[in-house]
Amino acid sequence: MAVAGEEAIFGDSVITTKLDSAISWARESSMWPYIFGTACCAIEFMSVASSKFDISRFGAEVVRFSPRQADLLIIAGTVSYKQAPILKKIYDQMSEPKWVMSAGACACSGGFYDNYTTMQGVDEIIPVDVYISGCPPRPEAFLEGLMQIQKLQAKPSKYLKKRAKRDFKGRLDV
Amino acid sequence: MFSHCNHKIEYNKTQNNRYIVKLKDIKNAINFLKEEKNYNFLVDIIAIDYLDFKGHKEKRFAIIYLLKDDKFDNLVILKAYLNEDEIIDSITDLYKSANWCEREVWDQYGLIFKNHPNLKRILNHKEFLGHPLRKDYPITKGQLCTKTDDLMDEMTPKLKAKGYEDHDDLMFLNLGPAHPASHGTIRTFVALEGENIVSAVCEIGYLHRGFEKSCENHTYNQIIPYTDRLNYCSAILNNIAFAHTVEGMLGVELPIRGQFIRVIIGELSRIIDHLVSLAANLVDMGALTNYWYLYNPRETAYTLLSKLTGARLTNSYMRIGGMTHDLYDGFEADMKRCLEDVQKGMDDSLSLIEHNRIFQDRAQNIGVMSAIEAINRGWSGPNLRASGVAYDLRVNQPYYHYDSFDFDIVVGSTGDVYDRIMVRFEEIRQSIKIINQAMATLPGGNYKVDDHSIILPDKKNVYNNIEGLMNQFKLVYEGVKVPAKEYYSSIEATNGELGFYIASDGSGTPYRVKVRPPCFYAMASLSDMIEGEMVADAVLDLGSLNIIAGELDR
Numbered sequence: 119m120a121v122a123g124e125e126a127i128f129g130d131s132v133i134t135t136k137l138d139s140a141i142s143w144a145r146e147s148s149m150w151p152y153i154f155g156t157a158c159c160a161i162e163f164m165s166v167a168s169s170k171f172d173i174s175r176f177g178a179e180v181v182r183f184s185p186r187q188a189d190l191l192i193i194a195g196t197v198s199y200k201q202a203p204i205l206k207k208i209y210d211q212m213s214e215p216k217w218v219m220s221a222g223a224c225a226c227s228g229g230f231y232d233n234y235t236t237m238q239g240v241d242e243i244i245p246v247d248v249y250i251s252g253c254p255p256r257p258e259a260f261l262e263g264l265m266q267i268q269k270l271q272a273k274p275s276k277y278l279k280k281r282a283k284r285d286f287k288g289r290l291d292v
Numbered sequence: 293m294f295s296h297c298n299h300k301i302e303y304n305k306t307q308n309n310r311y312i313v314k315l316k317d318i319k320n321a322i323n324f325l326k327e328e329k330n331y332n333f334l335v336d337i338i339a340i341d342y343l344d345f346k347g348h349k350e351k352r353f354a355i356i357y358l359l360k361d362d363k364f365d366n367l368v369i370l371k372a373y374l375n376e377d378e379i380i381d382s383i384t385d386l387y388k389s390a391n392w393c394e395r396e397v398w399d400q401y402g403l404i405f406k407n408h409p410n411l412k413r414i415l416n417h418k419e420f421l422g423h424p425l426r427k428d429y430p431i432t433k434g435q436l437c438t439k440t441d442d443l444m445d446e447m448t449p450k451l452k453a454k455g456y457e458d459h460d461d462l463m464f465l466n467l468g469p470a471h472p473a474s475h476g477t478i479r480t481f482v483a484l485e486g487e488n489i490v491s492a493v494c495e496i497g498y499l500h501r502g503f504e505k506s507c508e509n510h511t512y513n514q515i516i517p518y519t520d521r522l523n524y525c526s527a528i529l530n531n532i533a534f535a536h537t538v539e540g541m542l543g544v545e546l547p548i549r550g551q552f553i554r555v556i557i558g559e560l561s562r563i564i565d566h567l568v569s570l571a572a573n574l575v576d577m578g579a580l581t582n583y584w585y586l587y588n589p590r591e592t593a594y595t596l597l598s599k600l601t602g603a604r605l606t607n608s609y610m611r612i613g614g615m616t617h618d619l620y621d622g623f624e625a626d627m628k629r630c631l632e633d634v635q636k637g638m639d640d641s642l643s644l645i646e647h648n649r650i651f652q653d654r655a656q657n658i659g660v661m662s663a664i665e666a667i668n669r670g671w672s673g674p675n676l677r678a679s680g681v682a683y684d685l686r687v688n689q690p691y692y693h694y695d696s697f698d699f700d701i702v703v704g705s706t707g708d709v710y711d712r713i714m715v716r717f718e719e720i721r722q723s724i725k726i727i728n729q730a731m732a733t734l735p736g737g738n739y740k741v742d743d744h745s746i747i748l749p750d751k752k753n754v755y756n757n758i759e760g761l762m763n764q765f766k767l768v769y770e771g772v773k774v775p776a777k778e779y780y781s782s783i784e785a786t787n788g789e790l791g792f793y794i795a796s797d798g799s800g801t802p803y804r805v806k807v808r809p810p811c812f813y814a815m816a817s818l819s820d821m822i823e824g825e826m827v828a829d830a831v832l833d834l835g836s837l838n839i840i841a842g843e844l845d846r
């Protein structure tokens with residue numbers, strides 16, 4: 119294949135690309151997750167983080183405990199009505215672009231807790247990008263969810279700008 | 293029983309250890325039992341709403357007290373009937389453990405206790421209206437919570453009692469509920485002077501998932517998956533505790549093979565629960581390497597459990613009257629490997645901490661709990677044993693032939709964080725010992741009861757003859773019919789005495805299920821334990837108690 123421009127002169131030491139792709143490449147490869155782990159699913163996340171499944175293969179091992187430093191919110195566990203205002207506060211503290219992964223039946227839909235205390239899915243209060251099924255999801259499923267988020271992140275910056283302005287009204291937004 | 297009591301107590305003996313007492317006499321009766329008969333251990337306080345109970349002639353509600361004596365051998369159950377507008381005397385001055393129990397009864401049933409120091413909601417949120425466990429509260433009626441309780445209503449009087457009129461020099465800090473060291477959903481609100489905790493208030497209920505209400509509209513076997521999610525670090529032990537209680541009500545006993553399988557898998561669950569608890573506790577201390585050493589053997593156990601039950605974490609392996617299926621071919625070799633991994637992980641971790649000065653300084657004499665105090669607070673399991681009390685249901689009330697195995701009750705001497713950690717390490721070793729003995733003597737034969745009113749028929753009968761089909765249909769659709777009675781039984785789960793109090797009306801669905809969650813009582817003590825300590829110690833205290841929110845909040 120004929121090579122032109124800088125690459126012809128400098129060979130492999132230079133890669134030309136679009137700024138958009140370079141930024142999203144960086145973003146994809148170093149997500150900083152905040153784990154909103156409340157229940158059993160959080161125990162499975164411990165497996166995702168430890169050596170056998172090793173989330174650092176995807177560059178997402180720097181688990182942050184301050185939402186202000188995180189760009190990926192992983193909700194692993196049941197969210198009760200009592201917990202809901204806290205989840206919302208944490209989501210609001212994250213800065214754009216931010217991504218939300220709802221892991222497990224409970225976070226997605228309340229799971230088999232269809233009763234007076236359990237929120238029937240976290241998307242009642244915050245927007246969700248990726249839903250993972252399972253009760254709890256296997257570690258592989260968590261990783262699959264992570265890769266789906268990476269795909270979203272690879273979209274051009276136009277998409278991100280639009281996304282940040284999206285109109286979401288949850289039950290706690292008044 | 294009460295004949296020597298100074299106060300006249302009106303009561304009715306219904307069974308061996310069960311008494312129906314007039315509401316006005318209940319406190320005197322309990323006081324008498326405690327002071328004269330050494331019933332020092334309050335197991336649980338349970339309320340029942342009999343609104344929908346067919347043929348019920350007494351008043352609408354009942355309040356039930358479970359007490360054990362200082363040898364932990366005798367259980368007494370006192371019950372009093374009352375109406376909504378009647379007031380119960382609080383027993384918080386007799387047992388510290390009663391504080392949260394009574395709050396829970398108020399929260400869930402709206403029954404009022406006189407002289408309770410702080411009768412406010414505990415599991416449900418502040419804005420909640422009504423009392424969800426009453427039979428006339430619809431199960432799916434959720435109520436939105438818009439604001440988190442600031443807890444100053446509890447904090448201000450506490451500070452005042454300590455002589456702090458204004459709060460200018462104090463810093464208030466929330467440890468949790470969304471905090472890495474709060475293990476998910478526990479909130480500790482502290483007032484700090486520098487790094488010292490002056491006063492603390494704990495709030496729970498963030499993972500209240502309505503387990504007990506959900507039980508009331510599922511059949512007995514459908515409840516098994518819910519029990520998995522109580523203490524989800526050792527799901528199978530919860531399965532066993534529940535199935536064991538229902539089997540007790542049915543009056544059936546598992547064949548010996550079934551009992552041994554329960555022992556083996558139950559002890560494996562205990563091991564992996566201790567592993568995760570220790571791993572987390574040591575991470576909180578900054579000893580991250582231990583996490584990898586201790587957590588990774590869990591993966592070997594997960595592989596074994598997936599082969600056996602189809603699930604890694606939430607196994608739902610037990611059924612009323614047995615378990616889903618027998619052990620698989622090659623189980624023994626897998627188990628052997630699993631135990632080797634556990635042993636190796638434990639040895640590696642111990643080699644890092646056992647003689648480590650930093651670890652010892654961080655853990656010794658922190659969060660000390662004396663034996664008497666621990667009993668008064670309703671502690672059980674490794675936490676109580678760390679305080680030096682040799683109470684272990686596997687020994688005190690042996691079930692599943694635990695008395696035929698050679699193992700030790702592990703006790704500590706000081707009751708501090710160090711003891712609680714070391715007791716758990718040693719308990720892993722004892723559990724390995726039990727599993728090895730049980731595997732070596734595992735008898736053949738059936739693993740489940742042979743009774744088709746309890747156990748599903750074989751598939752070949754279901755597909756090939758109408759009786760089998762009917763049998764399957766009725767068991768699935770209506771559930772296992774359990775005789776109408778009220779019954780309490782408990783086993784030694786990872787965190788201690790895990791009990792179920794079940795009231796049955798004779799149908800396939802329980803009328804009322806109350807769990808006795810061991811870590812509820814440990815958690816109730818945390819605020820008192822950490823006052824006077826430093827923030828960093830509070831984190832270790834919490835970790836060393838192994839609070840599992842699913843079990844705590846239910």
Ligand code: SF4
Pocket residue numbers: 157158159160194195196221222223224225229252253254255521606
């Ligand atoms: S989805 Fe299942 S495993 Fe996950 S938190 Fe809910 S009940 Fe637990």
